[in-house]
């Protein structure tokens with residue numbers, strides 16, 4: 346039997362305990378006796394919990410117990426999560442985290458500490474919640490040169506965009522509904538402004554490159570400016586709109602961003618709706634591989650953390666290797682990215698826009714019945730360097746939407 350501890354008995358920490366307890370027999374098939382939770386570190390007491398007797402408030406109780414060989418860090422935030430994780434690794438205790446903020450900021454440092462002290466730092470649940478993604482990428486695809494990772498990585502915004510797509514509701518209304526259902530936080534900025542997706546694509550990009558792709562170097566656009574009219578145009582031409590994290594190797598650099606995209610019908614991410622997440626990984630030999638499932642939630646995410654705890658437990662005394670160095674990976678400057686855009690604007694500006702985009706235009710999208718009376722026009726561009734599109738439109742007012750597009754044949 347492995348003795349374990351939980352740092353942070355919130356939503357995910359309690360999910361981890363539930364998975365380890367309820368599936369003890371299942372886990373015992375690979376870890377004789379299963380994984381027992383000996384301590385739970387939290388600020389609060391939980392007098393009504395069946396685990397009340399395991400709550401501790403001093404991390405040293407856990408770190409000084411020689412029986413403990415694995416902990417999960419489900420506290421969130423950078424500190425004290427970083428200090429506690431580092432101190433555990435320095436004592437040879439493996440740490441399994443769901444904390445994307447910490448992994449993005451300190452992943453390589455904690456991986457180095459784990460390697461030095463013959464234990465593991467694992468973070469499957471930090472991206473894609475319950476979806477097995479990082480472990481398959483690093484193991485089943487270890488023989489591949491991965492050149493692109495792209496996905497829907499935030500369930501809250503995907504729920505909101507799905508609602509806008511199907512009900513024609515505006516952004517404010519779907520946000521309110523998502524908050525009432527508990528999908529969106531009272532302060533929704535991390536989700537709706539794309540920061541959550543940005544951190545996750547930073548982690549996936551770093552794993553793709555083996556070097557560090559910093560979150561603060563990633564262009565981040567959210568969904569706050571998406572309107573029902575954008576969805577109407579998109580639907581009339583066989584597209585929907587999704588918030589994507591996208592990372593593509595481009596020679597010696599990586600082109601990476603978080604932004605809403607028009608996604609064509611038939612694309613594997615088109616059918617990823619509601620709170621679900623989907624991630625496409627492209628390898629040069631295997632082609633596209635897709636991962637799909639619940640990107641958040643107590644039990645799905647707890648399950649992913651538990652999987653890491655089992656993996657670490659099966660490798661006691663050694664390190665589960667993850668190739669991610671502190672060396673910075675060059676990021677393609679935003680203006681140099683190659684993109685096609687859907688552009689919507691005031692009808693009065695149509696001629697000026699058409700003139701400005703001379704040679705860059707792919708098609709004008711006529712408005713159909715549902716937009717009659719709305720003095721708006723829409724068009725789509727060819728794939729161009731982004732700075733050329735932005736420069737061309739610099740002097741023109743009345744642009745209401747500019748949304749990147751995935752090509753139809755993708």
Ligand SMILES: NC(=O)c1ccc[n+]([C@@H]2O[C@H](COP(=O)([O-])OP(=O)(O)OC[C@H]3O[C@@H](n4cnc5c(N)ncnc54)[C@H](OP(=O)(O)O)[C@@H]3O)[C@@H](O)[C@H]2O)c1
Nearest residue numbers: 353354355356357386387388419420421443444641642646
């Ligand atoms: N929720 C999801 O679906 C989901 C999915 C994937 C990843 N994650 C990530 O998982 C992590 C945890 O998320 P969560 O939703 O479980 O958050 P949560 O419900 O707020 O749980 C965090 C727990 O840690 C405790 N804690 C905070 N600081 C502490 C400290 N210094 N010492 C001891 N305990 C401390 C908190 O106590 P207090 O409540 O008293 O502050 C709380 O009980 C975050 O990094 C999050 O991004 C969450």
